[in-house]
Amino acid sequence: MQSISGENSATAATGSPCDDCDIRDLAICGALRAEEVQRLTGILSSVELAAGDPIVDEGEAADYVYTLTTGAVRLYKLLADGRRSVTGFLFPGDFLGVSHRDAYGFGAEAITPVTLCRFPRSKLEALLKEIPTLEHRLFARASEEMTLMQEQIVLLGRKTAAERVASFFRGLSARQVKRHLPANPVSVPMTRTDIADYLGLTTETVSRTITQLKKKKLISVEHGSRVRIEDEEQLDELAEAL
The missing domain is CATH 2.60.120.10 (Jelly Rolls)
Structure with missing residues (x-):
């Protein structure tokens, strides 16, 4: 296309x-x-x-x-x-x-x-x-992208499936705050297959991990492709684990 x-x-x-x-x-x-x-x-x-x-x-x-x-x-x-x-x-x-x-x-x-x-x-x-x-502004945005790339390398190389999914939701929440939106609930417009591709997991693993996070009451899934973080402290600890 x-x-x-x-x-x-x-x-x-x-x-x-x-x-x-x-x-x-x-x-x-x-x-x-x-x-x-x-x-x-x-x-x-x-x-x-x-x-x-x-x-x-x-x-x-x-x-x-x-x-x-x-x-x-x-x-x-x-x-x-x-x-x-x-x-x-x-x-x-x-x-x-x-x-x-x-x-x-x-x-x-x-x-x-x-x-x-x-x-x-x-x-x-x-x-x-x-x-x-304008040049300085563009350079600053490029530096931010480099930081995100470095975080992605750590995420793929060192974290478990649960840690990756937790990091993903926390990252989306942080980006909402940057856009002057509430941190919670988190809008998740991408499919679970997209998330799996991004996190280096299978779609089945992503779905299973989300179910586990729900059972532990760390998150809940709402209508409209939104995820509510129910326990920010525990999700942060999981996301930041190495």
């Missing part, structure tokens, strides 16, 4: 998406002055996608970068045998597509309906040279 970077895809909305943006303080434009925001707005288009739609394809020319403004996105890599490995999840305020390579090293697709700000890479790179604040 062709991603929105292809010629016959995304439809740009009219008007400035910065006017009523709820996550501006989280995005790369958050620290910019009004005139700098206007220059950034001049090179962006707003893109709306349905759940399941591709955003970028692994190996595709990295011509665009994106800021996610609503919804959730999965990142993945395709293995040599055709299997998919989920490498991360993005939420409003997260940046997508920054790379020193000429091609995307991953695929990305919408988990839920999403809205993104799309920037031509060449024009954004030119602005980075002219607006130091």
Whole structure:
């Protein structure tokens, strides 16, 4: 399926998406002055996608970068045998597509309906040279992504299934707080197969582990793909175990 970077895809909305943006303080434009925001707005288009739609394809020319403004996105890599490995999840305020390579090293697709700000890479790179604040903001976001990658390495290499699932829920909760949302309950828009791929487990193991956490009264599962953390202290201890 062709991603929105292809010629016959995304439809740009009219008007400035910065006017009523709820996550501006989280995005790369958050620290910019009004005139700098206007220059950034001049090179962006707003893109709306349905759940399941591709955003970028692994190996595709990295011509665009994106800021996610609503919804959730999965990142993945395709293995040599055709299997998919989920490498991360993005939420409003997260940046997508920054790379020193000429091609995307991953695929990305919408988990839920999403809205993104799309920037031509060449024009954004030119602005980075002219607006130091924008460059610093982007560097800070890249550093945050590196920290998440390091945490993921520890999670996959050192933790049990229960510790991985507990860490996952606590991580989602922390990211909600960052987006000015309540820490509890935790919204879990991805499937258990997505979670399993991300945690290096089988879907059956994830389901069994969630059931065990429910029996221990550490969590409860609510309607609308939400998980309520019932015992924060015990879940924290499990998540932080090494």
